[in-house]
Amino acid sequence: MTTTNAARPKVDKEALRRKYAEERAKRLRPDGNDQYVRIAGQFGHYLDDPYTPVTPRAPKTDHVTFAFIGGGFAGLLVGARLKEAGIKDVRIIEKGGDFGGTWYWNRYPGAQCDTASMIYLPLLEETGHRPTEKYAHAPEILAQCQRIAKKYDLYEHALLHTEVRTLTWDDAAKVWRIETNRGDAFTAQYLGLGTGPLHVPKLPGIPGLDSFAGHAFHTSRWDYAYTGGDPLGAPMTKLADKRVGIIGTGATSIQCVPHLARTAGRLYVFQRTPSSVDARNNAPIDPDWFASIATPGWQERWLMNFTENQAAGFPTEDLVQDGWTEISRRIRAKIVDLPPDQRTPENMLKAWEDADYEKMEEIRARAETIVKDKDTADKLKAWYRQLCKRPCFHDAYLQAFNNPNVTLVDTDGKGVERITPEGVVVAGKTYELDCLIFASGFEVGTEYTRRTGFDPVGRDGRTLSQHWAEGMRSLHGIHVHGFPNAFFVQPTQGANLISNVPHNLYDSAKTIAAIVSAAQAKGARTVEVTAEAEQSWVKLLLSGPGLMIGSQECTPGYYNNEGKDPGPVARSYVGYPYGAVAYFHYIDGWRRSGKFEGLAFE
Numbered sequence: 046m047t048t049t050n051a052a053r054p055k056v057d058k059e060a061l062r063r064k065y066a067e068e069r070a071k072r073l074r075p076d077g078n079d080q081y082v083r084i085a086g087q088f089g090h091y092l093d094d095p096y097t098p099v100t101p102r103a104p105k106t107d108h109v110t111f112a113f114i115g116g117g118f119a120g121l122l123v124g125a126r127l128k129e130a131g132i133k134d135v136r137i138i139e140k141g142g143d144f145g146g147t148w149y150w151n152r153y154p155g156a157q158c159d160t161a162s163m164i165y166l167p168l169l170e171e172t173g174h175r176p177t178e179k180y181a182h183a184p185e186i187l188a189q190c191q192r193i194a195k196k197y198d199l200y201e202h203a204l205l206h207t208e209v210r211t212l213t214w215d216d217a218a219k220v221w222r223i224e225t226n227r228g229d230a231f232t233a234q235y236l237g238l239g240t241g242p243l244h245v246p247k248l249p250g251i252p253g254l255d256s257f258a259g260h261a262f263h264t265s266r267w268d269y270a271y272t273g274g275d276p277l278g279a280p281m282t283k284l285a286d287k288r289v290g291i292i293g294t295g296a297t298s299i300q301c302v303p304h305l306a307r308t309a310g311r312l313y314v315f316q317r318t319p320s321s322v323d324a325r326n327n328a329p330i331d332p333d334w335f336a337s338i339a340t341p342g343w344q345e346r347w348l349m350n351f352t353e354n355q356a357a358g359f360p361t362e363d364l365v366q367d368g369w370t371e372i373s374r375r376i377r378a379k380i381v382d383l384p385p386d387q388r389t390p391e392n393m394l395k396a397w398e399d400a401d402y403e404k405m406e407e408i409r410a411r412a413e414t415i416v417k418d419k420d421t422a423d424k425l426k427a428w429y430r431q432l433c434k435r436p437c438f439h440d441a442y443l444q445a446f447n448n449p450n451v452t453l454v455d456t457d458g459k460g461v462e463r464i465t466p467e468g469v470v471v472a473g474k475t476y477e478l479d480c481l482i483f484a485s486g487f488e489v490g491t492e493y494t495r496r497t498g499f500d501p502v503g504r505d506g507r508t509l510s511q512h513w514a515e516g517m518r519s520l521h522g523i524h525v526h527g528f529p530n531a532f533f534v535q536p537t538q539g540a541n542l543i544s545n546v547p548h549n550l551y552d553s554a555k556t557i558a559a560i561v562s563a564a565q566a567k568g569a570r571t572v573e574v575t576a577e578a579e580q581s582w583v584k585l586l587l588s589g590p591g592l593m594i595g596s597q598e599c600t601p602g603y604y605n606n607e608g609k610d611p612g613p614v615a616r617s618y619v620g621y622p623y624g625a626v627a628y629f630h631y632i633d634g635w636r637r638s639g640k641f642e643g644l645a646f647e
Contacts (some may be wrong), residue, residue, distance in 0.1 A: 065173040065410060068428040069600045071458030080607040082248040084263075087255055091246065091263050091483075095270070097142025097151065099206045104228035109136040109202060111561065112223055114209055114235035117146015118167050119239025119534040119550045121193045125168060126558035128197040132565075136202040136233065138225065144199070145190040146241060150184055151297070152276040154304035156183035159296060159438060160545045161365045162330070163344070164351045167547055170344045175335045179367075180327045185277050202421045204229065212236065212501040214529060219570040221530065234570075235561060238501070239534040239550070249292060249485045251461050258466035259483040264297045271480065274308070281308040288477060289313070290469050292461060293484030294320055296437055301484070303441035306451045312389055313452050313476050315469060316629050317460045318434075318600055321408045323368050325438040327551040348548050349629065355544050356625045368438050370542050372431065375400035401430050415443040424455040433599030503528040516617030520582045520643050521632060523553055524574035532557045538586055541620020552629060559636045560644065569646035578643030589622025 084091045110132050113120045116139030124135045141149035158165045162176035166189050169176070174189055181189075194200055204225065211224045220232040246265045247255060262268045269275055273283035281304065289309040291298055294316045305312050346364075353360040354370040359377060363370050379396035380388060409426040416422035425443060427434075445451055454471050456462075462470045468478040501509045504527045512518065512527055519525050522538035534557070536542060536549040564572045621628035635642065 054401070056406055058402055060396075061402055061405075064428050065430070068458065072600050077425055079106070080200055081429075082250045082254060084246055084248060085503075088248060091248065091266060093266065094206070095268060095435045096149070097206070100140070101229070105204065106229070106508060108232045108234075109134040109219070109239065110233065111235040112136045112138065112221065112231075113136050113237035113239060115146060115239035115378050115534075116144040116190075116194075116203065116205070117148070117239065117241055117243060118190075118547050119241065119553075120144070120146070120237070121190060121199065122167055122547075122550050122554035123237050123239065123532075123534060123557055124199045125171070125193060125197045126554040127561060128199075130558045130562045132561060134202060135199065135205065136231075138204045138207050138223070140206065140208045142206050143187075143191065144194040144203075145187045147265075148186045148190060150246075152183055152187075153264045153267045153275070153297060154274060154278065154281065155300035156276070156297075157181060157300060157327075158186060159435075160369065160547075161351075161367055164347050164365060164545055165547055165581050166547065167551065168344075169481075170339070170342075172196055175332065175339070176278045176330050178327055178329050180325065209499050212499055214501075214503050214531075216504055216529075219529075234530060236501075236531045237534060237557065238531070241535065246483075247485055248483055249461070251292075251464050253464040256466050257464050257468070257478075257481050258481045259468070259481060261483070263483045263485070264293075264301060265626055273310075274304075278304075281305070284309045284480070286310045287479040288468075289480045289482065290315060290476060290478045291484050292469070293480040293486065294318065295484065295486055296320070296435055297486065298484040299437045299439050299442045300453075301482075303439075303445045305482075306448045309450065311450050311452075312448075313454050313469070313478070314446075315454045315456065315461055315471065315476075317456050317458060319425050319427045319455075320434065321405065321429075321431055321438040322425075322437045322439055322442050323408050325440045327440065348545070348551065349626070351545060352540075352542060352548060352625050352629065356542065368436060372400075372404065372436075375404060376574055398430075401432075405429075405431055412443055414579075418446070421446050421453050424453055426541075429600040460598035470633065501531065503531075516583075518579050518583050518617070520574040520579050521556070523556060524579070524644065526574050526576045526579045529571040529573040532560075536620070537618050538582070539620060540625040541633070542625040547630075548625075552632060556636055558633060560641060563639070563641060564646055567646050571647050572641075572644055573647075582643070583617065586619050586622060587617070589619060 064586055082088065111127055113123055113135065116137045120137045120139070121144060124137055127135050138176055149182055157180050159180065161179055162181040163169070165187060166176060166181060172189065174192060174193050177185060204227070208226045209223060210226055213222045215222050220234055222232055224230050228494065235627055246263045248263070260271050271283065272281040274281035285308065288311045290313040291302065291305065292315045294314065297321055298314070299322060304315055349424065350360065350362065350364045351370065354365070355362045355373050376397045377619040379400045380393050383396060405427065412422045412425045416425060426444065446453055454476060456471050462472065465475060468476045469481065503509065503512070507527055509525070509528065512525065517538060519533065519538045522535060523532050525533065534550055534553045536546055540549050540552065542548050560572060621631070
């Protein structure tokens, strides 16, 4: 909610900087990302699929025009655009039992998108689906994924519950050779990779992790057989006599804690770092209103309007009107208040800082207003700049701590001390539990091969990890030299719009379909970015400002490599230096020209 200038609290910026630095220092760890445990070996059962049984099938040894790794939004969007372009044999390989990607796995109670449904759910216009609420819950998002797969016949060639083991470019045959854990050994002329960062769960590296004698699971594999209830929101009645602990207070915990609070006999929320939690203000979408705005091209207009509001310029209207666009509205208001001759980059950054400090003070005051116990409210206050971590929005999380059965166990930045057969130990005190839930998130920032389980081998036997040993190199984040007919679908080195990742994927799918169509029309067997074009693009990217918020102002998290110096490799994980809006306009012109500058068709 927006606050008038007169009502905004007075901010002592120097005191806040000291407080932010103090809280950051408490949480810095020399092991960075290595503090987390990879789920394998003795922890391998945390990866079991509790939702869909594996169906036996014969291995595939055929050839397809296009193979795509990943059945989430990226695979669905690319598959749909290729089908529209006339490519009939599109094969999607997905380790889950259905399409959906992270939304196949995330079925924990209360799961929902944190960007408005109108711009988050893919292909609403093409499928004719009207979101039921401004922030759709997980079952509706998964249903939209299945709706897309059915509309575009993507189930026909799909390989579900299948993991890629090797990807190798055969230069003589001009095809990609693909092998999987199901014995498949087939070829594809083109290869797409949309593996994303939010599908490989991780566990916290806490001593005694494997010693707990009660029931334990990760939020991405929610065990409704133990808790009762279901993803649609039925109450988890089996927890009524249980002592439940949850480790982690990020976006997932924000959404599921209120449901646990309503059903668990006793709930302990173990917190290392509080999230900033602003108002969500979710509401049903009125069918008549939706009919009035759903004119041809409406979703693309909404996508661009959100990006214009959230990322650049001075747009005349805000269609989405959410917490993300409010951040930018505040910054713009501060800049407008500057005299024209003082609108220097330095002063504009200070204006951003002022808006950020004011907003975070309001979010901390919100905790005080909602949570009745002052000590608990103080511990739920986030002491960092708003975009240091993924901003959270919820209308029931803070309220849950007013329930008499809910206890916040704040570790003052240290984290849980250890896990024992009986429960969780914090500051020498054991909290006895029947059930322990890990809301510890996914592998973000770890090596590509660790997250995917494979390392693509391009021309002359050179692997992707070798090509990217000194930092990511690409054209538009999509094309990599030495990897012909391969397309990477993700935000980095493109628009890099993190607030609404589907917009990046939506745009990349259009680009890929245009390139494949052009290659087919030319009779080209391969398409590849030249070394010169790749080098020029990376040089352009590195000419930009880099991170707008310095790591010294941020508490550790996956946004900033857990507070460690990212080094030269991670510094390449940037976007178009002129911003997301400029990138989308640039790439649209690049596609429409039909020249596909920087690519070689042979």
